[in-house]
Amino acid sequence: MADIKAGASQLFLREEELRTGMELLFYAYREFTAEPDEILAQLGLGRAHHRVIYFVGRHPRITVSELLAILKITKQSLSRVLGELVRQGFVTQATGLRDRRQRLLELTEKGVELERKLSETQRQRIARAYRTAGAEAVQGFRKVMMGMLDDEDRAKFAPPGDVRAVGRR
Template sequence: MRDKVHNVGIGGESLLFLTDDQLRRGIEAMFFAYRAFTADPDQILSEMDYGRAHHRALHFINRDPGLTVTSLLAVLGVTKQSLNRVLRTLIEDGLVESRIGRRDRRERQLHVTDAGAALERRLSEAQRARMRAAYRAAGPQAVAGFRLVLEAMMDRETRAQYQAMKELPD
């Protein structure tokens, strides 16, 4: 039997009431979706002795060439020590370059190399295909609703970072 979602109007507003069971199922769906979403890149990363942090770093450096280490720290929400380990590996393996900042020579700006861009593309291809198929199956209204739900789950600072990323050219 399917759970019912109740919409109750109060003062012209429509409020959505979900049971704890429905919320638990939503949480579990996110866990399983994330596992499926990361499975293909995890396989590639494991062959290289890399982890998800390497993928995330490559993704955001590729997305925003010249991204500073400080900005990447803020986006990833990790410690400086853990990011330094990841960056050191990516730089030593020739996937990322660290350049001195043009305006502030104390800054380190990050750029993916051709090899880094190729790896990032390979890691993301399966994820894009999975997202594309899911979006097509769900339809435009569901996609818009899904984005709204994801954005509503973000705290104010995280949402601001996400909004700034959306403003970058594709």
């Protein structure tokens, strides 16, 4: 159970509030993934494929090692998913220029189109929620989400030179 301190300012740390937060995350994730899941199912793909497509799209020429670090999955799992995406023509692999052992990943035109389709409803959902909540709430949401990340991942989202982002937990 969370460290619960007395006082009105700590009421959001009550067990029921924490459980409600957890439940909201589950429901929001269900809605966030529903439409992309339908598109992926038509292609015989799943959420693991979606994550690879998303991050390869966000980071063109990402190495397999970098992608493994982001996804925190086994090489075997990534190999299975990546192999399917390459076979279906969504992702290409190129050999690294400096290190021939590296495999650099990029979306094909077909992959870019799929990533756009998968992300469009998610972007719309987030934009609608952000507009409804307002700037202050969005900033608070970002703080909550950042607080849930481990130090290494949190540092990836920190503004350059922000030493406060590392070491908080």
